[in-house]
Amino acid sequence: MPYYDVIVVGAGPGGATAAYELANAGISVLIIDKEKFPRYKPCGGGLSLKIDKILNIDIKETIENTIKGAYFSYKQKEGVFLLSDKPVAYMVMRDRFDSLLLSEAVKSGASFIDESHVKGISNGKNGYEIFVNKNPSPLPSPLRGEGWVKGGFSGDKVYNCKYVIGADGANGIVRRFLYPGIKRTLAASIEAEIPVDEELTDNHSHYVHIDFGVIPYGYAWVFPKKGFLSAGIAGFKGVAKHPKRYFEQFINGHSKINGTTEYKYKGHPIPIFNKPLNLTKGGVMLVGDAGNLVDPFFGEGIYYAIRSSQIASTVVSEAIIKGKTDLSGYDTKLSTEFYPEFMAAQQISQFVYTFPRIWFNVLSDRPELAEQYYNVLRGENRYSIFLKEIKSIAGSLMKTALKKGFLQLFK
Numbered sequence: 104m105p106y107y108d109v110i111v112v113g114a115g116p117g118g119a120t121a122a123y124e125l126a127n128a129g130i131s132v133l134i135i136d137k138e139k140f141p142r143y144k145p146c147g148g149g150l151s152l153k154i155d156k157i158l159n160i161d162i163k164e165t166i167e168n169t170i171k172g173a174y175f176s177y178k179q180k181e182g183v184f185l186l187s188d189k190p191v192a193y194m195v196m197r198d199r200f201d202s203l204l205l206s207e208a209v210k211s212g213a214s215f216i217d218e219s220h221v222k223g224i225s226n227g228k229n230g231y232e233i234f235v236n237k238n239p240s241p242l243p244s245p246l247r248g249e250g251w252v253k254g255g256f257s258g259d260k261v262y263n264c265k266y267v268i269g270a271d272g273a274n275g276i277v278r279r280f281l282y283p284g285i286k287r288t289l290a291a292s293i294e295a296e297i298p299v300d301e302e303l304t305d306n307h308s309h310y311v312h313i314d315f316g317v318i319p320y321g322y323a324w325v326f327p328k329k330g331f332l333s334a335g336i337a338g339f340k341g342v343a344k345h346p347k348r349y350f351e352q353f354i355n356g357h358s359k360i361n362g363t364t365e366y367k368y369k370g371h372p373i374p375i376f377n378k379p380l381n382l383t384k385g386g387v388m389l390v391g392d393a394g395n396l397v398d399p400f401f402g403e404g405i406y407y408a409i410r411s412s413q414i415a416s417t418v419v420s421e422a423i424i425k426g427k428t429d430l431s432g433y434d435t436k437l438s439t440e441f442y443p444e445f446m447a448a449q450q451i452s453q454f455v456y457t458f459p460r461i462w463f464n465v466l467s468d469r470p471e472l473a474e475q476y477y478n479v480l481r482g483e484n485r486y487s488i489f490l491k492e493i494k495s496i497a498g499s500l501m502k503t504a505l506k507k508g509f510l511q512l513f514k
């Protein structure tokens with residue numbers, strides 16, 4: 104039976120990064136994905152600039168646009184442009200971005216098989232047994248993509264390993280192996296890549312559009328790519344009952360894309376952070392979406408998938424090299440680097456999505472607040488500091504809004 108030090112389940116940004124780091128540390132690593140790569144992944148593809156601080160891989164060729172800010176609207180009626188002098192985020196298409204990270208992992212020595220569905224995990228003699236079924240993907244990438252190393256094999260197979268990294272996303276199997284029966288917090292979302300004239304995306308290439316209020320307890324977005332607009336909605340509460348209705352409402356109310364019919368949309372859960380949970384048990388670790396490591400304010404997950412995988416692979420490499428089994432250093436590091444930030448983002452989220460009208464007024468009146476948030480995205484500010492700033496003005500804003508009439512809060 105094939106044996107590896109580490110098997111990584113899932114070849115998204117989390118899994119590809121873990122495999123890249125491990126292969127570069129000289130660890131034998133196999134990465135398995137159920138889809139045929141390059142694969143489509145419903146995602147806005149907004150990559151905050153702080154990625155530059157952590158990623159060693161050159162991603163330039165996958166950057167479609169560099170964003171300097173946003174057009175914020177309220178219920179698609181009123182709007183304000185808040186643009187910065189400096190870049191805030193990159194726009195990528197996930198099929199190309201994920202394939203680039205994966206190809207770097209393979210170049211570094213990781214083994215990879217796609218179209219191979221991990222169906223089960225069990226404790227084995229020297230670690231874990233991973234049961235894999237060949238699974239031709241029902242989802243060919245509908246977008247660009249130059250083709251990718253062909254993996255897969257005939258028939259079912261069992262792989263053995265000492266450690267498992269679960270990078271298998273929102274619906275992953277590894278988390279269910281670690282925490283059977285435990286429910287997770289999932290935000291409902293829908294996304295579509297809408298083909299438009301390149302002239303249109305060129306004219307709007309330097310900002311994203313974010314709408315507050317059109318979606319209850321969430322937001323809607325349009326992100327510019329080359330020849331496409333990625334449009335979507337995410338609701339942290341309540342949207343789950345009628346996501347399609349909200350999505351269509353948003354598209355129909357959008358001046359640039361209403362009337363467009365040439366697209367398919369896809370729903371996908373976003374496993375936003377709820378509360379800290381141990382993400383290691385025995386020799387198994389969860390990274391990225393599998394560990395609910397998604398920013399609960401904006402639903403940003405790519406950066407956190409990559410960063411958590413870097414931390415996880417450092418911890419597991421050390422364990423292998425030193426012959427130890429304890430992986431708890433991963434949880435310890437997350438509890439200082441991730442969770443205080445996520446908890447601050449959670450509080451911001453509660454305020455913003457409960458009172459989108461007030462939030463929109465705040466942003467319109469105080470553009471410097473947007474700049475502070477852009478600095479969070481650049482890795483030059485912290486959510487905890489941004490939260491303090493919001494708290495310091497929230498009280499007086501609530502009073503003013505209440506004076507104008509309680510309904511003002513919700514109109």
Ligand SMILES: Cc1cc2nc3c(=O)[nH]c(=O)nc-3n(C[C@H](O)[C@H](O)[C@H](O)COP(=O)(O)OP(=O)(O)OC[C@H]3O[C@@H](n4cnc5c(N)ncnc54)[C@H](O)[C@@H]3O)c2cc1C
Binds near residue numbers: 116
């Ligand atoms: C509509 C939408 C919009 C979003 N927009 C943004 C955004 O603009 N910016 C941002 O930062 N984040 C965004 N996110 C979140 C982001 O997509 C995720 O946080 C990110 O993809 C997490 O990466 P990951 O590697 O953990 O998991 P994924 O990218 O989900 O990768 C998991 C991989 O595991 C594979 N897999 C799953 N189960 C198995 C199995 N049993 N066997 C084998 N393989 C398996 C899957 O095929 C997949 O390739 C968005 C999410 C959604 C749904």
